[in-house]
Structure formats: C-alpha cells, structure tokens
Amino acid sequence: MKLPITITMKPLFHPQQIHDPFGDPGVFIEFMFDRRGLLFDMGDLHPLSPRKILKISHIFVTHTHMDHFIGFDHLLRIILGRDKALSLFGPPSIIDHVGNKLASYTWNLVENYSNNLSLKITEVHPTGRKTACFRCQSGFQREEFNWAESSNSILLDEPAFRVRTIMLDHKIPCLAFSLEEKQHVNILKTHLDKMGLPVGPWLKQLKEAVMREEPDEMLVRVWWKEKDKVKERKIPLGKLKANIIKIVPGQKITYVADVIYNEDNAQKIIELAKGSDMLFIESSFLQRDARLAREKFHLTAQQAGHLARQAEVKHLVPFHFSPKYTHQGELLFQEAMRTFRNSP
Numbered sequence: 001m002k003l004p005i006t007i008t009m010k011p012l013f014h015p016q017q018i019h020d021p022f023g024d025p026g027v028f029i030e031f032m033f034d035r036r037g038l039l040f041d042m043g044d045l046h047p048l049s050p051r052k053i054l055k056i057s058h059i060f061v062t063h064t065h066m067d068h069f070i071g072f073d074h075l076l077r078i079i080l081g082r083d084k085a086l087s088l089f090g091p092p093s094i095i096d097h098v099g100n101k102l103a104s105y106t107w108n109l110v111e112n113y114s115n116n117l118s119l120k121i122t123e124v125h126p127t128g129r130k131t132a133c134f135r136c137q138s139g140f141q142r143e144e145f146n147w148a149e150s151s152n153s154i155l156l157d158e159p160a161f162r163v164r165t166i167m168l169d170h171k172i173p174c175l176a177f178s179l180e181e182k183q184h185v186n187i188l189k190t191h192l193d194k195m196g197l198p199v200g201p202w203l204k205q206l207k208e209a210v211m212r213e214e215p216d217e218m219l220v221r222v223w224w225k226e227k228d229k230v231k232e233r234k235i236p237l238g239k240l241k242a243n244i245i246k247i248v249p250g251q252k253i254t255y256v257a258d259v260i261y262n263e264d265n266a267q268k269i270i271e272l273a274k275g276s277d278m279l280f281i282e283s284s285f286l287q288r289d290a291r292l293a294r295e296k297f298h299l300t301a302q303q304a305g306h307l308a309r310q311a312e313v314k315h316l317v318p319f320h321f322s323p324k325y326t327h328q329g330e331l332l333f334q335e336a337m338r339t340f341r342n343s344p
Contacts, residue, residue: 011032011184011251011277012031012032012160012161012181012184012250012251013029013030013031013032013161013179013181013251013253014029014030014031014032015027015028015029015253015278015280016028016029016030017280017317017319018043018044018045018047018048019043019044019047020329021283021318021319021320021321021329021332021333022321022323022326022329023043023044024041024043024044024067024068024070024071025041025043025062025067025068025257025258025282025319025320026039026040026041026042026043026044026045026068026071027039027040027041027253027255027280028040028048028052028056029179029253030052030055031055033204034204035055036055036057037052037055037056037057038056038057038058038059038060038163038179039056039058039059039060040059040060040062040177040255040280041060041061041062041068041069041255041257042059042061042068042069042070042071042072042075043066043067043068043069043070043071044067044070044071044074045071045074045075046074050078053075053078053079054078054079054082054084056075056086057085057086057087058086058087058088058089058156058163059075059086059087059088059089060088060089060090060155060163060165060175060177060255061088061089061090061091061094061175062090062091062174062175062176062177062255062257062258063090063091063170063172063173063174063175063258064090064091064093064094064097065258068257068258069097072098072101073101076101076102079117080117080136081113081115081117081136082115082117083115083116083117084115084117084118085118085120086117086118086119086120087120087121087122087156088119088120088121088122089122089124089155089156089163089165089175090121090122090123090124090175091123091124091167091172091173091174091175092123092124092125092130092173093123094121094122094123095121095123095130095131095132095142098119098121098134099132099134099142102119102134102140103140107136107139107140108139110136110137110139110140111137111138111139113136113137115136116135116136116137117135117136118133118134118135118136119133119134119135119140120132120133121133121134122155124155124165124167124175126151126167127149127150127151128147128148128149128150128151129147129148129150130145130147130148131144131145131148132144132145133145153165153166155177159182159208159211159212160181160182160207160208160211161179161180161181161182161250162179162180162182163177163178163179163180164177164178164180164272165177165178166268166269166271166272167268168256168259168265168268168269169259169260169262169264169265169297170258170259170260170297171260171297174257174258174259176254176255176256176257176259176268176269176272177254177255178252178253178254178255178272178273178276179252179253179254179255180250180251180252181250181251181252182211182250183211183247183248183249183250184247184248184249184250184251185207185210185211185245185246185247186245186246186247186248187199187203187206187207187244187245188243188244188245188246191243191244192244194243195243195244197222197233197244198222198224200223200224202220202221202222202223202224205220205221206220206237206240206245209237210237210241210245210247214237215237216236216237216238216239216241217236217237217238218236218237219234219235219236219237220234220235220236220237220240221233221234222234222235251277252275252276252277252278253276253277253278253279253280254272254273254276254278254279254280254281254311254313255280255281256269256272256273256279256280256281256282256307257280257281257282257319257320258282258297258298258320259282259297259298259299260293260294260297260298260299261293261294261299261300261303266307266310269281269307269311270307270310270311272311273307273308273311273313274311274312275311275312275313276311276313276314277313277314277315278313278314278315278317279308279311279313279315279316279317280317280319281299281304281307281308281316281317281318281319282298282299282304282318282319282320283299283300283301283304283305283318283319283320283321283332283333283335283336284296284298284299284300284301284320284321284322285298285299285300285301285322285324285325285332286300286301286302286325286331286332286335287300287301287302287303287335289324290303298320298322300335301318301331301332301333301335301336301339302335302336302339304316304318304336304339305318305335305336305337305338305339305340305341306339306340308336308340309339309340309341309342316336316337316340318332318333318336318337
C-alpha cells in the first residue's frame with residue numbers, strides 16, 4: 001500500500017518511497033533539473049532503477065540493522081567500474097560495517113579498471129566525525145582520515161541545501177535526518193516573457209548565482225539556440241533578480257526511523273522536524289500494542305502522529321509498519337493521521 005504524496009509548490013526535491021509501508025525503509029530524493037539524488041537508508045534497493053541508483057551522490061543511513069543496510073551490495077554492484085565518488089554517513093561503527101562488506105569479496109583484478117570508484121564513509125559521533133575512504137583501484141583498502149571534533153548537526157552544507165542529523169535511541173545509536181532547501185528560487189514565467197528571455201539551461205546557472213549570493217553587478221549570460229546558431233545576452237544579476245525572480249522559503253523533508261518513544265527522543269525529533277513540508281516517520285505498532293512497541297524500541301502510529309503535530313509539519317508519511325499488521329495497514333495509517341489532525 002503506497003501512500004500518495006502531494007506537494008503544492010514546484011519542489012526542488014522529489015521524494016520516492018522505495019517500498020510500501022511494510023517493506024524495507026528507504027526514501028530516494030531526486031533533484032529537479034539535475035542528474036542527482038540522495039538516499040535515506042538502504043534496505044532492499046531492487047525497486048530503484050539502475051538509472052536512479054547512478055544518480056545518488058550521498059547516502060544517509062540511520063543504523064545498520066539488515067532492513068536498513070542490506071542494499072549496500074546491490075548498490076555496489078551497480079556502481080562498480082564507474083568513475084564515481086559516493087559519500088555515506090551513518091552512526092558509530094558504520095566504517096567497520098562497510099569495510100567488512102567490502103572485505104567479503106575478492107578484488108584481485110580491480111587494479112586493471114580504468115575507472116576509480118571511491119567510497120567516503122563518515123561516522124557521526126556525539127563529539128565529532130570519523131571518516132575513512134575505500135577506493136576501487138586499491139582493492140578497497142581502508143584509508144583513514146583524521147578525527148574531526150564537532151558538535152555541529154550539519155552533515156552536508158551546499159549552496160542550495162543542507163542535511164542535518166540527530167542521534168536517537170533504538171537500543172543502539174540511530175540517526176534521523178532533515179533535508180533543508182535554504183531558499184527556493186522561483187522563475188516568474190510571465191515576467192520572463194515580458195523581458196523577451198527564453199527558458200533554458202541558463203536559468204539553472206542563474207539560480208545557482210542567486211543561491212551563492214553573487215553581487216548584483218555580476219553579468220549573467222543568457223543564451224539560446226536559434227537556427228543552429230547560439231545567441232546570447234549579458235544581463236546584470238540584480239536586474240534579473242528584480243524582474244523575474246521570486247524567493248520563497250525552501251522545502252524541508254525529515255526522515256525518522258526506528259526509535260523508542262521517550263522524552264529525549266521526542267524533543268529531538270520535534271526540533272529536527274519543526275515546520276517540515278514532509279515528515280517520513282516510522283509507525284510500526286498500533287497504540288493498543290504500545291507495550292510491545294516499547295519492548296522493541298519502536299514508535300506506535302499514535303506516537304508518530306503526535307510528534308508530527310507537535311512539530312507542525314505539513315504532510316505526514318507514516319511507514320515501516322510491523323508485519324504483525326499485514327493486510328491491516330490502513331489501521332496504522334488512520335491512527336497516525338487521526339492523531340496528527342487532532343481528531344477524535
């Protein structure tokens with residue numbers, strides 16, 4: 001039972017659940033106007049096409065229970081033999097887990113590969129980051145980076161967006177993540193027409209210049225093809241910003257999986273998810289089975305709905321339903337949504 005997802009504005013990020021709520025957790029985020037994607041958790045990845053897997057630049061793993069990590073081998077099989085730099089973030093010991101998976105294969109011929117795949121793995125600790133790299137042409141031998149002291153919640157910070165994390169309790173450390181577009185740059189099509197300017201790849205470059213906060217005096221190259229000839233104009237960035245651009249608050253997507261409901265976890269989740277356009281959150285058990293949920297360090301659907309309401313999110317996406325409720329998924333969905341909407 002895949003749940004419909006609707007977003008009113010034209011978003012930069014296009015989230016896709018890899019499975020229905022009973023399958024392995026995971027969300028693929030595709031970028032609008034860019035051949036790029038992000039991945040949150042990597043359970044069974046077979047439903048994702050190789051085309052989408054090859055777009056992935058960064059992976060964010062909550063923890064390494066099998067249903068959140070078994071897809072590593074499938075992903076490696078798709079990207080092996082390609083020039084690609086892939087970054088992966090996860091909880092303490094993620095470097096050992098990746099290293100052990102790589103060590104289970106024989107790599108005696110990879111020095112002949114002309115392409116060099118590299119995997120950069122970063123462990124998130126409460127007081128810092130530990131990073132290692134595994135490169136294909138060296139047989140995926142582990143290369144250590146220096147320990148970096150940090151209490152910053154930001155894992156990835158780019159001109160257009162950032163990814164934050166928190167560490168939660170699932171009887172082991174378990175991460176949750178928030179993908180935040182810093183601001184959304186809209187192109188006003190009618191104003192574009194009034195200026196006699198064409199749509200095209202130059203608009204992506206314009207948006208990037210706005211996000212980098214380039215000076216208004218900077219000349220933007222506006223170019224297009226006309227009868228196999230390239231034509232261009234150069235217009236000051238400030239003029240384009242004043243006439244064809246509208247800046248609005250950016251999109252925010254939060255992903256929470258596998259946590260016990262307690263005061264500390266709840267406060268962290270509410271703070272991370274505050275104001276999200278979309279919250280993906282596990283809703284494993286019905287509230288009538290709250291004791292079982294607590295024993296297994298999972299949330300109930302009612303608890304998930306309560307957290308979403310407290311965080312004032314716009315869209316709630318419950319997932320990671322326990323197989324105990326096979327063919328009864330609608331009960332979990334309704335309980336979460338009823339609590340989220342604060343209805344009896």
